[in-house]
Amino acid sequence: MSSHEEVLEFLPWFVNGTLNEREQSMVNDHLQGCRECNEEVKVLLETSKLFHASPEPSPDLFGQARSEFLQQLQGRRERRANWARRWMIPATMAACLVVAVLIVSPVSRQEESFGTLGNSASSSGHVIQLVFQPDTPEKSIRSLVLGDQGHIISGPTAQGVYRLELPLDKDPQWVLERLRNHPDVQFAELEASP
Amino acid sequence: MNRPLRSNDIPLGIPCSVTSLREEANSVNQLEISLIRAIVQEDRGAMAQLYDIYYPRLQRFLVGIIQDRELVAELINDVMMVVWQKAAGFRMQSLVSSWIFGIAYRRAMDGIRKDQRYRTVLNEVPRQTPTDSSLNESITARDLNVFMKVLTPEQLAVAQLTFEFGYSYPEIAQILQIPVNTVKTRMFHARKSMQKAYGLGVTDK
Ligand SMILES: [Zn+2]
Numbered sequence: 001m002s003s004h005e006e007v008l009e010f011l012p013w014f015v016n017g018t019l020n021e022r023e024q025s026m027v028n029d030h031l032q033g034c035r036e037c038n039e040e041v042k043v044l045l046e047t048s049k050l051f052h053a054s055p056e057p058s059p060d061l062f063g064q065a066r067s068e069f070l071q072q073l074q075g076r077r078e079r080r081a082n083w084a085r086r087w088m089i090p091a092t093m094a095a096c097l098v099v100a101v102l103i104v105s106p107v108s109r110q111e112e113s114f115g116t117l118g119n120s121a122s123s124s125g126h127v128i129q130l131v132f133q134p135d136t137p138e139k140s141i142r143s144l145v146l147g148d149q150g151h152i153i154s155g156p157t158a159q160g161v162y163r164l165e166l167p168l169d170k171d172p173q174w175v176l177e178r179l180r181n182h183p184d185v186q187f188a189e190l191e192a193s194p
Numbered sequence: 195m196n197r198p199l200r201s202n203d204i205p206l207g208i209p210c211s212v213t214s215l216r217e218e219a220n221s222v223n224q225l226e227i228s229l230i231r232a233i234v235q236e237d238r239g240a241m242a243q244l245y246d247i248y249y250p251r252l253q254r255f256l257v258g259i260i261q262d263r264e265l266v267a268e269l270i271n272d273v274m275m276v277v278w279q280k281a282a283g284f285r286m287q288s289l290v291s292s293w294i295f296g297i298a299y300r301r302a303m304d305g306i307r308k309d310q311r312y313r314t315v316l317n318e319v320p321r322q323t324p325t326d327s328s329l330n331e332s333i334t335a336r337d338l339n340v341f342m343k344v345l346t347p348e349q350l351a352v353a354q355l356t357f358e359f360g361y362s363y364p365e366i367a368q369i370l371q372i373p374v375n376t377v378k379t380r381m382f383h384a385r386k387s388m389q390k391a392y393g394l395g396v397t398d399k
Contacts, residue, residue: 009378012385018362043389050341051357062249065267069245069274073238076278 004030007037015044127191128164130155163191222247226290233281245274251291251359252298258354259302259347265311273298288368292361296369299351306347344391349384352377 007030013019014027031037155163226247232240249270256266276297284293305312342350348370355361355369363381367374 009382012356012381013363016356016360016362018360018365044385047353047385047388048357051354061263061267062253065271066242066245066249069271070238070242072271072275073241073278076275 004034004037007031007034008040011037011040011044015041015048126166128166128188129191130164130188223289223291227286230281230284230290233278241274241278244277248274248294252294254358255295255351255354256298256302258342258350259299260305260312261342262312265305269298269301269305273301276301289365291359292365292369295355295359296371299370303347341388341391344387345384349380349387352380353384353388356381 007027010019010023010027014024019027027037031041226244229240229244233244252270252273253263253266256269257263260266260269273294277294280297284290341353345353351370352366355366356363361369363374363377366377370377372380
């Protein structure tokens with residue numbers, strides 16, 4: 001059962017001490033009689049040492065990044081509120097806004113559902129209205145539009161609003177959250193259901 | 195041949211063992227959970243604390259994958275902003291660190307796929323080709339750079355999470371959101387590449 005190949009695969013996690021009891025004793029038993037696996041353990045210990053020897057990163061960028069982050073954190077809520085107000089008065093919206101549709105890739109979806117309970121049940125035909133940051137580069141717009149997680153049914157309007165229809169299996173609240181939190185998105189709101 | 199190694203022998207050879215890092219990670223998880231709870235209540239001080247804890251760790255992790263410090267700093271801020279916004283959705287079903295590393299990994303890979311700047315950076319760093327002169331040299335800290343260059347970003351992430359951050363393979367599968375067998379496969383190829391670069395270890399049979 002505990003073939004040489006199987007044990008060989010386990011060895012990195014034998015070395016880092018994270019195998020479960022059953023796996024651990026299987027490896028221990030095999031090591032009693034396998035020279036090659038013993039050699040491999042030594043090599044992996046060396047490898048492990050190497051990764052631990054990786055230098056601590058220099059703090060040069062830390063201070064700057066940190067203060068930028070905290071500023072961003074402070075400004076977050078106010079900016080969201082401002083955009084919501086502008087949305088209520090579309091005529092005041094800057095006509096020069098560059099608009100895109102955010103990709104909601106399968107990978108990104110996984111990211112957000114990770115560590116959370118299951119998403120709520122799927123819904124059908126929801127439409128989200130979107131406005132994007134003025135500095136969203138065109139090529140990222142293009143790649144965003146290529147995403148198959150929804151499709152544009154109209155837009156952009158003169159105010160730079162796109163309407164994005166979601167596939168049936170998408171949870172609109174989830175997509176909305178995702179959009180609102182994307183750095184390129186200025187505004188995202190669900191249209192009232194028909 | 196010496197006597198076979200037993201698991202009890204293992205940490206002795208490692209100055210700063212992964213095992214101890216792991217225990218440390220488990221004990222700080224409680225603190226981190228309380229920070230997350232405060233962050234849900236929009237406590238910016240708690241967010242700053244979490245930022246200070248994670249910046250160095252994420253930098254070590256991401257510098258391997260991205261290899262440009264400024265892009266990494268930008269990416270860390272992006273990741274931590276997701277944490278700020280998503281804290282309420284974190285259900286404590288994994289370690290806080292697994293959750294954050296998972297976000298970081300996916301953002302980094304997204305960047306490589308979609309952001310021209312990341313690709314440029316990666317292209318500027320030539321992948322190392324193993325040479326005869328590197329055979330059997332002892333491994334030193336600076337060789338980590340070589341490892342980073344012979345491994346794909348996906349392989350490097352598995353290797354770092356194992357050797358540097360001390361995660362089990364099921365945890366790595368969870369962080370990277372891939373099957374456990376894929377974790378093992380990536381590790382196997384990573385080991386072969388690293389060891390080929392130094393003429394060490396597992397043969398190609
Ligand atoms: Zn063996």
